[in-house]
Amino acid sequence: MNTHNSKAGECTAAERVPLSGKLGYGIGDFANNLVFQTVTLFMLFFFTDVFLLGASAAGIIFFAAKVWNAVCDPAVGYIADRTTTRWGRNRPFLLLGPLPLGISFLLLFAAPRLGETGRVAYALVTFLVFSTAYSVVTVPYNALTANLTLDCDERSSITGYKMTFAILGTLLTAGATKPVVALFPTQVDGFRAIGAIFGIIYALVYIVTFASVRENTRSPQE
Numbered sequence: 001m002n003t004h005n006s007k008a009g010e011c012t013a014a015e016r017v018p019l020s021g022k023l024g025y026g027i028g029d030f031a032n033n034l035v036f037q038t039v040t041l042f043m044l045f046f047f048t049d050v051f052l053l054g055a056s057a058a059g060i061i062f063f064a065a066k067v068w069n070a071v072c073d074p075a076v077g078y079i080a081d082r083t084t085t086r087w088g089r090n091r092p093f094l095l096l097g098p099l100p101l102g103i104s105f106l107l108l109f110a111a112p113r114l115g116e117t118g119r120v121a122y123a124l125v126t127f128l129v130f131s132t133a134y135s136v137v138t139v140p141y142n143a144l145t146a147n148l149t150l151d152c153d154e155r156s157s158i159t160g161y162k163m164t165f166a167i168l169g170t171l172l173t174a175g176a177t178k179p180v181v182a183l184f185p186t187q188v189d190g191f192r193a194i195g196a197i198f199g200i201i202y203a204l205v206y207i208v209t210f211a212s213v214r215e216n217t218r219s220p221q222e
Contacts, residue, residue, distance in 0.1 A: 015149040015150050015151035015154055015216075016149070016151065016154055017148055017149050017154050017157075017158060020212055021148065021212050021213055021214070022157065022158050022161045023161060023212070024208050024209050024211065024212020024213060025144070025145075025148065025158060025161065025162065025209060025212060025213050026158070026161030026162045026164060026165040027165050027205055027208060027209060028094070028141055028162075028165075028205065028206060028209035029141075029162045029163070029165045029166040029169065030165035030166065030168055030169040030172075030205065031098075031169065031201065031202045031205035031206060031209075032134075032137075032138055032141070032166070032169065033165075033166045033167075033168075033169030033170045033173065034169045034172065034173055034198050034201060034202060035101070035105050035134070035198055035199075035202055036134070037169065037170045037173040037174065038105075038173050038177060038194065038198060039108075039130075041173065041174060041177070042177055042191075043062075043108075043127075044058055044062070046109065046111075046191055047061070047123060049187070050111060050187045050188055050191055051111050051119055051123060052119065053119055053120060053123060057120045057123075058123075061120070061123055061124050061127055062127075064124060064127075064128065065127050065128060065131045068128055068131055068132070069131055069135065072131065072132055072135040073135050073139055075135075076093075076135045076136055076139040076140070077139050077140075077143065080093060080139065080140045080143060087215065088147065088215030089140075089147070089215065090140035090141070090143050090144040090147060090215060091140075091144065091210065091213065091215045093136055093137060093139075093140035093141070094137065094140065094141060094144075094206055094209055094210040094213075095206075095207075095210045097133060097136040097137035097140075097206075098137055098202055098203045098205075098206035098207075099203050100133045100136075101130070101133035101134060101136070101137055101199075101202060101203070102199035102200060102202045102203035103199065104126065104129045104130040104132075104133045105130055105195055105198060105199040105202065106192075106195040106196050106199040107126045107129070107130075107195070108126045108127060108130050108195060109191045109192055109194060109195030110126075110192060110195065111188045111191065111192065137206070141209075144213065144215060145158055145159060145162065147215045147216050148213060148214070148215065148216060149216060150216060173198075177194055180193060180194055180197070181193070181194060
């Protein structure tokens, strides 16, 4: 019995994630919610009141994105599970995906001057591209929780940091988006600025996240 307890304690110590790793990993969900909550809270308003899409067209675009996510998320998970690099399976996506996501987020709110059909096509394509980029980053990011450590207590602690940063990202998005937009002469300019600011923050935050974590590729049996 004593031997078993000793081994369990040694395993816990060996699998402990440093505070810098927990903070670096958690802040990734701050960035995730910065863009996700912007889309959730303001995208429909932007489409109909700023980019001047019809309500039916905006609804179809949202529906198409939901359907696409149902296909894209499992596909990204399948690819990540079969990825083998010196950085691990999921971690490479945290390096390669955030910049395209930041750019796609910027384009999502760019609101170019187009005719009615052009606006609908532009909104649909950019929303689908953003949804794809979001899946490419967030599916491996969420899967990485289980690969940072095999210790259940440490995983719970990591999840707590992750949820805390997610809440902070949500609060910042809800509280800051409209005031920032109001600083500009038009809502078009304001949302373009939001797309640029949040997109840049996203890409920079994930540099920190990638550099802060180390992926454990061992199985529990090993």
